[in-house]
Each structure stands twice: as structure tokens, then as C-alpha cells.
Amino acid sequence: MNEATLPPPRKHGRLVVRLLLLAVGFFAFGFALVPLYDTFCEAVGFNGKTLRDATQAKDLPPSAVDYSRKLGVQFTSTLMPGLPWEIRPLEPAIELHPGELRTTRFLVRNLSDQTIVGQAVPSVSPTVAARSFQKLDCFCFTQQTLAPGESREMALTFVVDSGISKDISELTLAYAFFPAPPKP
Known part of the structure; x- marks a missing residue:
């Protein structure tokens, strides 16, 4: 295959930004789980x-x-x-x-x-x-x-x-x- 038949390189900047935002969101959600779980347990007397x-x-x-x-x-x-x-x-x-x-x-x-x-x-x-x-x-x-x-x-x-x-x-x-x- 020569260079003339290869597709042009794609820009993945938007995809990278979206993936980084998703990773930050998951990280924040992980930190929020502990207080949310404690609040839930206290509210219903669970655990x-x-x-x-x-x-x-x-x-x-x-x-x-x-x-x-x-x-x-x-x-x-x-x-x-x-x-x-x-x-x-x-x-x-x-x-x-x-x-x-x-x-x-x-x-x-x-x-x-x-x-x-x-x-x-x-x-x-x-x-x-x-x-x-x-x-x-x-x-x-x-x-x-x-x-x-x-x-x-x-x-x-x-x-x-x-x-x-x-x-x-x-x-x-x-x-x-x-x-x-x-x-x-």
C-alpha cells in the first residue's frame, strides 16, 4: 500500500476531550458515593x-x-x-x-x-x-x-x-x- 491510498489522518481532539470529561465525571461520582451511601443508610436504617x-x-x-x-x-x-x-x-x-x-x-x-x-x-x-x-x-x-x-x-x-x-x-x-x- 502506498501513501496515496491511505486515508488522511483524523483529528481526535474532540473525542479525547469527551473521554477526559467522562473520566473526571466518573472520578467525582466515585468520591460522592461514600457520603451518598452513608446518607441512604442513615435514612433507611440500612447496614x-x-x-x-x-x-x-x-x-x-x-x-x-x-x-x-x-x-x-x-x-x-x-x-x-x-x-x-x-x-x-x-x-x-x-x-x-x-x-x-x-x-x-x-x-x-x-x-x-x-x-x-x-x-x-x-x-x-x-x-x-x-x-x-x-x-x-x-x-x-x-x-x-x-x-x-x-x-x-x-x-x-x-x-x-x-x-x-x-x-x-x-x-x-x-x-x-x-x-x-x-x-x-
Whole structure:
């Protein structure tokens, strides 16, 4: 084939610009997914996200205690890879009346020879119970820094709303603990 039979070179400038804009759009969408997902989970109580926490609880009327029934609440914890801690609830399970204010504690110990920062992420199951679980004070609100070999009791103060469905007699609060970068 000689040069006379080849088609003239095409200009792809517009195509390149469109592809770059598409790539930027996908990148921005990826960053927006995390807050959108969190908002969705909080709105519907999905993935164990509780609808009420300390910032919202102060605006709510106190929940009347329902002495006519009891709920079982179990506490569990999971460590993610890279976090050399030992974590366990001091009370693995409790019974309470809906609307009753309760405080429980978790024991955390840094098993390494380095200062480590961790973050707890809560999850409530069954998922529909997350709408009624109000954390008033929780170690999961902030990152936790433990020195080498340090042990600490971390408190959780909560209320299970008295309006929780009568079909729910037991719920589980699970914490996943992740390594977190130290604060600047």
C-alpha cells in the first residue's frame, strides 16, 4: 500500500476531550458515593446505621420506659487485619426494658509495642432495630489511640426506643475495629 491510498489522518481532539470529561465525571461520582451511601443508610436504617446519635438525641423527647417487656441485647466485636488489639465486651449480653438508659463497657488492649490508632464502626441487627437504637455516648464517635501494652475500658451509653417493634425481642450491636491513621 502506498501513501496515496491511505486515508488522511483524523483529528481526535474532540473525542479525547469527551473521554477526559467522562473520566473526571466518573472520578467525582466515585468520591460522592461514600457520603451518598452513608446518607441512604442513615435514612433507611440500612447496614446497621442508627438514625439517632448524640447529636440528634438531645433534640428528642425522652423515651418512656416500657416495663411490660424486655429485650435482649448482645454485644460483639471484630478486629480487622492490621490492628493488633484485643477487644471484648465486659457484658456480652444484657436484658433491658425498651426506653431504659443503659451503659456498658468494652475492654480494649494494644498487644503491640507501638502506639496504634483505631476506629470502631457500629452495626445493629436486625436492620430494622437500628432505627430504634440511640447511642448517646460511644467510643465509636472518635478515633481511639492506645500506647504500647495499654488497656482501657471504653463506655457505650444507649437507649433502645420504647417504640421498637413488638416483633423484636433481641438485637445485636456489633463493632468492627479498623486501624486508622493518626490525627495530624
